[in-house]
Amino acid sequence: MGMHPSDTLSQRSLSSSRLPWKAKVADIIENGSWSFPQVPLLNQQLWSRINFQPNLSREHSVDWVPNSSGQFTISSAWEHLRARKPINVLHRLLWHNIHIPRHSFVLWLAAQGRLRTMDRMHYLNGEDTTCRLCARVPETHDHLFFMCRYSLQVWKFIQAKAHTRWPNLPWNSLVEWTSRRYQDTKSTNNKIGALIFAATIYYIWQERNKRIFQQLTQPANTVGEAIFQVIRDKLMCSNGISMADGTRAIWNIPWSTMPLWDDGQHH
Known part of the structure; x- marks a missing residue:
């Protein structure tokens, strides 16, 4: 399971971007392209993970990746988080x-x-x-x-x-x-x-x-x-x-x- 950026970066490092804590994705888009804050540590550890361009023609949506339907459910969250062991017959x-x-x-x-x-x-x-x-x-x-x-x-x-x-x-x-x-x-x-x-x-x-x-x-x-x-x-x-x-x-x-x-x- 992937780690959230806040798990690997300190609050000081995140604050150095000067983005507000309630910033939205739109705050780092300019003229249809990404406009990342130029902070070396963030460039290396955070922005480098984003390997695609924003699609402004598509309606914004949130997909829950662990579920094929994209919808969040308690059962899909449990299946995603639980430790898995071989089935005992x-x-x-x-x-x-x-x-x-x-x-x-x-x-x-x-x-x-x-x-x-x-x-x-x-x-x-x-x-x-x-x-x-x-x-x-x-x-x-x-x-x-x-x-x-x-x-x-x-x-x-x-x-x-x-x-x-x-x-x-x-x-x-x-x-x-x-x-x-x-x-x-x-x-x-x-x-x-x-x-x-x-x-x-x-x-x-x-x-x-x-x-x-x-x-x-x-x-x-x-x-x-x-x-x-x-x-x-x-x-x-x-x-x-x-x-x-x-x-x-x-x-x-x-x-x-x-x-x-x-x-x-x-x-």
Whole structure:
């Protein structure tokens, strides 16, 4: 973004032109040409930037360059000023029209490595940081989702019951693969895939917390069944989505709960 002359020149330098502070463009035009004040510093830093002649036959107007229409808008100003970063494809996995907010929030933290796993806590020397789910190795994000033996059992259960398959990848690679695989949330099946991923992360994290803070434990299959049922409940009460017969059969969703229209997946 270009700098305004007042950002590079002192008030003393600008005052040396003897132009009033409320001067207009017309004040430096004479006989159809520019008539710049002869101040060496301004000649070098300011007037040299003007490489065109005034057009007196054209009506004066002000154009807002960042907008192709030339009109100033708040949105165009924001787009012009804001810092730009690459689009994070994870957002479509998290924020689709049937997402479960608490699941999406925990998945977002997990994807950023911001959940307070044992490796991120400040423990005194000798404090036990072993994973509470498998009791085998220190707990980290990479271990907890899904290298942990217990988490892997939950993951395999829900994949088998929902008839889905994910590749066996390290956590960060799995997040990236899932984000790209299910980013097109116009597809009902992709929405279901996103729901499964977020719900599994959420329930594994909840099981871990229950073991630490409440001394409560559940078998992996019980957690997997809870994941399946919460997604089924979400699909049962979601309006405006349609499913192929095979998908409805997997989730045990009768026709009476579904809309009468179809998005092309029904056979």
